[in-house]
Amino acid sequence: MSFKDVMGHERPINLLQRAIAQEKVVHSYLFLGNEGIGKSLVALQFAKALNCLEGENNPDGCDRCPSCKKIDHHLHPDVSLIEPEGQTLKVDQVREMQRALAYRPYEGRRRVFILAAADRMAPNMSNTLLKTLEEPPLHTLIILLANSPKWILPTILSRCRSIRFNPLPPHLVSDWLMKEKGLEEKEAHLLASLSEGSPGKALEIKEEIAAIPRKELLKGWMGSKLLSIEEKEGWVESLPSQPSQRENLHLVLEMAKTLLRDLIVLKTSVEVSRLIHSDLAEEMEQIAGQWDLSSLLRRMEILHQTSRVIKGNANTRLSLEAMMISWAEG
Numbered sequence: 475m476s477f478k479d480v481m482g483h484e485r486p487i488n489l490l491q492r493a494i495a496q497e498k499v500v501h502s503y504l505f506l507g508n509e510g511i512g513k514s515l516v517a518l519q520f521a522k523a524l525n526c527l528e529g530e531n532n533p534d535g536c537d538r539c540p541s542c543k544k545i546d547h548h549l550h551p552d553v554s555l556i557e558p559e560g561q562t563l564k565v566d567q568v569r570e571m572q573r574a575l576a577y578r579p580y581e582g583r584r585r586v587f588i589l590a591a592a593d594r595m596a597p598n599m600s601n602t603l604l605k606t607l608e609e610p611p612l613h614t615l616i617i618l619l620a621n622s623p624k625w626i627l628p629t630i631l632s633r634c635r636s637i638r639f640n641p642l643p644p645h646l647v648s649d650w651l652m653k654e655k656g657l658e659e660k661e662a663h664l665l666a667s668l669s670e671g672s673p674g675k676a677l678e679i680k681e682e683i684a685a686i687p688r689k690e691l692l693k694g695w696m697g698s699k700l701l702s703i704e705e706k707e708g709w710v711e712s713l714p715s716q717p718s719q720r721e722n723l724h725l726v727l728e729m730a731k732t733l734l735r736d737l738i739v740l741k742t743s744v745e746v747s748r749l750i751h752s753d754l755a756e757e758m759e760q761i762a763g764q765w766d767l768s769s770l771l772r773r774m775e776i777l778h779q780t781s782r783v784i785k786g787n788a789n790t791r792l793s794l795e796a797m798m799i800s801w802a803e804g
């Protein structure tokens with residue numbers, strides 16, 4: 475594949491292609507955007523264009539020459555994708571990169587190092603990396619990939635050209651899941667709507683999503699106007715409230731938002747085809763008939779608030795209890 479085959483990300487790709495055409499490629503880039511969104515894919519296409527044998531300053535790789543093919547198969551000696559072994563990048567991985575940087579490219583025009591999870595490295599590593607970024611050897615290009623600039627030292631940020639990757643629109647993610655991964659439409663739509671615009675995340679959450687009891691969430695929780703104290707407590711108990719389960723809880727709340735979103739769609743239009751959970755249309759219609767729009771919107775606001783608070787590292791259990799209390803207030 476090459477730039478032209480990448481799904482979405484037109485703006486970052488245009489910036490990179492313009493840099494190639496105008497011979498203004500710098501020594502270090504920082505690609506910022508959600509995990510699994512396609513940053514490393516774009517970085518590899520950039521490496522291909524820069525090393526393609528069909529001509530210098532071509533804004534895209536040809537996909538046919540030995541260089542392009544080697545990069546595609548991760549066999550090019552001058553192009554490395556460095557990914558964390560475990561949770562974080564290890565200092566040895568950065569040292570190894572530094573050693574390799576001392577040499578000229580073996581066969582390409584540019585030595586390219588793509589450093590994934592650059593926002594997950596120890597401070598001493600950041601300093602090691604900083605030295606390299608301060609005096610980049612000729613013929614090298616370092617591309618750092620990160621979810622957010624929050625955990626990257628300002629001194630590193632200032633030495634890289636930052637390029638932001640936005641979430642992909644859900645319809646692109648769901649098309650990709652159907653075409654490339656053979657998923658059925660219903661599952662693809664649901665995963666896409668929960669993926670935060672990231673195809674990688676959509677695949678990652680596939681199993682977890684399948685395990686969430688959607689129907690119970692809808693009928694027992696979303697659909698109950700009045701919850702008794704026992705029922706409220708029951709729901710808090712059943713939700714993953716341990717600190718280590720934060721990701722799971724986040725997914726359940728996101729799922730709850732899509733259920734509520736469907737109820738709101740039903741309340742404002744009759745197009746069942748627009749539902750994310752179209753297989754639950756019958757239950758949805760029953761519930762939507764009993765609720766007024768303002769109560770549904772108010773509950774959506776409660777869900778959003780709770781997600782925000784939990785993301786901000788609040789006490790999950792207390793937040794869930796507070797959510798259940800305000801949920802039943804009418």
Ligand SMILES: [Zn+2]
Pocket residue numbers: 525526527528535536537538539540541542543
């Ligand atoms: Zn080529």
